[in-house]
Amino acid sequence: MALLRAGCAAAILVVAPLAAQNQTTFGQAYEEGLAAQKRGDHAIAVAALRRALELRPQSSARVLTYGNNFTSYYPQVYLAESLLALGKLDEAARALEASAKSKVEPSSLREKAELRLKELRAARKPEPVRKPEPATMPIQAPPATVLPAPQEPPKKAPEVAPKNTEHIPVEKTQQPSQQLTYQDREKQQVPATKPIIPAASSAAPLVSGSVPIRETASSSSPTPTSGQGPLAEVSRQPSYLTFTLALAAIVAALGGLGYWIFLGRQKRRPKRGQINQRTVAMSQPISAELMSRLQHLPTDLGLS
């Protein structure tokens, strides 16, 4: 029994952190990313494609997702497209570079994105570099679509000032924005929102159907807060507690089931040809009625 308990505890320790991973398979993340991009939810697309890249960094012309289902897997170039739509030109350039390095991703898509990148860079007017100041961002409530909450306070204002400090115009359906610092925003637990209009909004969107988007530094990445260790990061996952408890319950149930199957039943296993006494007991309430029916049956049928 002690061994069984120890096994269950070990299983919980091993399985719970696994369950706490708020990640899908690369195939699932990739498909979610492409679907979000098609809908014009580029921030979601970026998060999903980055998750796919975490799980499978290598691009491939044909990769198995599940079953016998294969898909082409070009995360870098699609990531670049969504980053361009978000106005994150430097990150898009890096993604395009990685796409070129992969030697697998289609050059036609990449060339199109590179052209777009050039246009956006040309359209963006050079602005003087501002001094780093406390970052502020407008709040847009209610959000049209909820994005992964920004978990990283700005360490530094980036070199390109508009990316970090500019104020975002309010969309038609949204309430007037408020100027809040990141600290205020975190206190109020207001999620980042989309869409965000890019600085170079005069240019046409890269991806058809996409909404012109302007980025903030906070919404660029779903990476968790750093500096507090991996355990803190894991515990910050919203579903950690739920899944850990659920997995603990399941593992305990499976342990009990295993005990019941392999140990408990051996003790009370009836000999071949005999019936478990518990099932006998279960059948008692109806046996009397059936007995009486069966006893009278031959007479009723004229057999006796």
Add this chain to the structure above:
Amino acid sequence: MPRASIKSLIPWAFPACFGLALPAQVPLGLLISQQSRTAFTVQGAGARAEGIGGAFTAVADDATAVSFNPAGLGQLLQPEISLVGMTYRRELDNRNFISTDQIPPLNLSDSLARDQRSLPTFASVSVPTKFLGKNLVFQLSWQRVFDLGQDTKQAIQETDPAGIIPAKFLAQHIRQKGQVDVWSAAAAYDFSPRFLVGVSFNSWRGLWNFQSKSDESLLPLPNSETEFAQIQEDDRLQGSNWNIGVLWRSEMLNVGAVYRGSFAARFNSRMTAQSNVEGNQLPALFTASYQLHWPETYGAGLAFRPHQQWLFALDWTRTRWSQAAFIPQGGGLDNLNFFDLRAESQTPDAETLRFGMEYLLFAGNSVIPLRVGAFKEPQPTADSISGEGRVFRGYTLGIGWKVRALSVDLAYRFSQGSRRASQFLEADEIASGRGVATSRGQENIHDHRVFLSFNFRFGNEGANRLLRWFFVQGN
């Protein structure tokens, strides 16, 4: 038949008739139908799985997953429907049989009974959705777990090697129609990229009708009188249980386990019998309404994918058929095992082993899987005289074609089993009502099956639109 062969059979042929007789009234059709019952294995359905020998517990990544391991459903990312059908051809070859109701035993000529059928075996609809950001998949399915169809005829001559007893002609026609179906509602959830859990609720519905007619005539036929024993039986089985499955997956290795719970099934049987044999002991009418303890099945599997084009899979399952017995209710069937109708049952637990591999070929946009597998599949039957179980060993071959959302899979399965067995052949042994078969010899069964599966994936958008329309808003 050579005398040497008869001598080799005698040691197990005669301890028979004493102490093994059945209670006075039992559904004898259950025993007689068992003579050619060859597919009583709790197993999933699908040509893809059959192609790899049925080793699918740790793979389970298409819409047939629920029948192997419900946790595997959690791997589906798009809605799928699947249809599976099967054609089988069975040959029951009886050789070197002797009739032991007289001493010395009489020779029986060899006989070959063939049976062939085509039938649907599985259909399902699976819909994945999201819950707390993870994949949650629902499925409704129907599976024909046991096809109990049978239509076999045997014509046999019984002769005395010494030439003293007149020769007889034995004819037997067994006809059974029916099945045991399972309707399932399943759900699976991927708790993490590696760990999936699935459950299914299963409703079992069994209904079959058995008819047998055994004739016995002195040769030459035209002017002789014919003794016959005729049995007709209707059986019904109903119950429900839960299955639970878990799957741990990684890029190269999957480990799966499944538990199919036991349950108490309602079993109803109605048998009528007729015979003109002198001293006929068969009841004109026998009815029984019992609870039947249906045993649990559990199993585990490993799947190894060293490369995305290669898959190796191994499965082990165990069904505790020795525990399949009528729950005591103060009647004649109390504690009797479902398969051999004996309290001291010889019915063995069935442990199956399966192994298979798959290689994927690419041809343009199509994927062509090639599959091969092997298996060992014991049946829940042990001969009442020889004590030997019916164990099938076989191999499978499979091929498929997948293009875009459509998969078509084809599998061929061959199995065979041999044992020393007894049969109810003669009208007088059936009419005696003892339930002891007096004809014994060598039984060889060859079983050929061809499976065909269609699997179609839909886009998520369509399914989501449909669900939204159904549950949320009317447009």
